Amino acid sequence: MRTTALGRSRVRVTELAFGAAALGNLFTPVSDRAAAETVDAAWDAGIRTFDTAPHYGLGLSERRLGAALRTRPRDAYVVSTKVGRLLEPTGPREPAGDDLANGFAVPATHHRVWDFSADGVLRSVEASLERLGLDRIDVALLHDPDDHLDLALRNAYPALERLRAEGVVGAIGAGMNQSDALARFVTDTDVDVVLLASRYTLLEHGALDRLLPEASARGKSVIVGGVLNSGLLADPRPGATYDYTPAPDSLLERALHLKAVCARHGVPLRAAALRFPSGHPAVASVLTGARCPDEVGDTVAMLRMPVPDALWDDLRQEGLLPEHAPRPD
Numbered sequence: 001m002r003t004t005a006l007g008r009s010r011v012r013v014t015e016l017a018f019g020a021a022a023l024g025n026l027f028t029p030v031s032d033r034a035a036a037e038t039v040d041a042a043w044d045a046g047i048r049t050f051d052t053a054p055h056y057g058l059g060l061s062e063r064r065l066g067a068a069l070r071t072r073p074r075d076a077y078v079v080s081t082k083v084g085r086l087l088e089p090t091g092p093r094e095p096a097g098d099d100l101a102n103g104f105a106v107p108a109t110h111h112r113v114w115d116f117s118a119d120g121v122l123r124s125v126e127a128s129l130e131r132l133g134l135d136r137i138d139v140a141l142l143h144d145p146d147d148h149l150d151l152a153l154r155n156a157y158p159a160l161e162r163l164r165a166e167g168v169v170g171a172i173g174a175g176m177n178q179s180d181a182l183a184r185f186v187t188d189t190d191v192d193v194v195l196l197a198s199r200y201t202l203l204e205h206g207a208l209d210r211l212l213p214e215a216s217a218r219g220k221s222v223i224v225g226g227v228l229n230s231g232l233l234a235d236p237r238p239g240a241t242y243d244y245t246p247a248p249d250s251l252l253e254r255a256l257h258l259k260a261v262c263a264r265h266g267v268p269l270r271a272a273a274l275r276f277p278s279g280h281p282a283v284a285s286v287l288t289g290a291r292c293p294d295e296v297g298d299t300v301a302m303l304r305m306p307v308p309d310a311l312w313d314d315l316r317q318e319g320l321l322p323e324h325a326p327r328p329d
Contacts, residue, residue: 001046004284006221007192009171011138013078013285015278016303017049018042019225022291023064024057025105030291032064039068041293045300051287053082053143054124055112057104059131066132079132082143082175083124083156085112116145116152121159125168136167141195142174149181157189179211186214193284198226198243202233202258202273203251205322215282224277225287233273254320261314271305279328
């Protein structure tokens with residue numbers, strides 16, 4: 001599996017990255033054994049880039065990922081985690097409950113506290129290193145700073161720069177579900193990489209307007225996640241989800257149109273959706289999640305499936321892709 005350097009850093013990521021949110025019991029529980037077997041399957045498939053965050057299961061994802069990688073050669077893989085949410089223990093008098101309101105089937109043993117201060121970054125990185133069982137983090141990303149953008153740029157980002165200079169982290173950047181603010185990080189800071197979730201897919205092309213061209217011009221890298229738009233591009237049908245809620249009829253109709261064009265070329269929609277983002281030169285990796293070995297195997301098989309150039313041409317001709325969208329190899 002090919003690798004690409006993140007910006008000007010020495011960190012190299014594989015073309016397919018493993019998203020570990022499910023290891024934090026995203027929506028439904030995953031056993032410790034299933035979590036370990038899923039990481040093993042990703043490793044066996046050649047995946048060497050793993051993305052996690054304190055937010056995912058109140059640290060459970062980081063702990064499980066660290067345990068699953070512990071026997072692997074440290075220089076053979078890349079771990080990305082995030083800063084911006086500190087985990088503070090709940091008080092002894094607070095009612096016991098679960099974290100399902102935040103999307104994770106885990107006991108609510110901690111609160112998430114937004115903190116984009118310099119001290120918050122240092123505390124977050126220290127806690128992540130402990131949960132992961134590592135002595136360094138390969139990629140550290142500001143996590144969803146949408147409502148804290150000025151504070152993140154003023155305080156959190158310089159703290160990441162210092163950690164990079166000290167070698168505590170290898171590459172730095174930000175991860176968000178929107179391209180406009182990420183473009184600001186690319187143009188106004190010295191980030192190595194940004195993680196764009198769900199906004200450069202077969203359905204959404206806004207990142208072509210500014211983020212991706214600016215990243216290419218400045219030698220910055222983009223990791224693209226959420227390429228299936230939370231399920232709509234995996235299986236477009238009534239009730240399919242987009243951004244984790246039922247998809248609007250207009251988007252469902254467009255997804256069904258995409259599926260029909262792919263079918264004419266004998267290509268599953270999932271295969272085209274996984275391949276599409278890598279056509280842009282700024283895209284270093286495509287990030288997908290999995291909660292079991294079979295899901296890993298399916299993703300790898302879809303990514304490796306040949307997609308004829310004629311498919312991309314037909315998608316353009318039918319108005320489903322813009323003319324300036326780069327064609328994947």
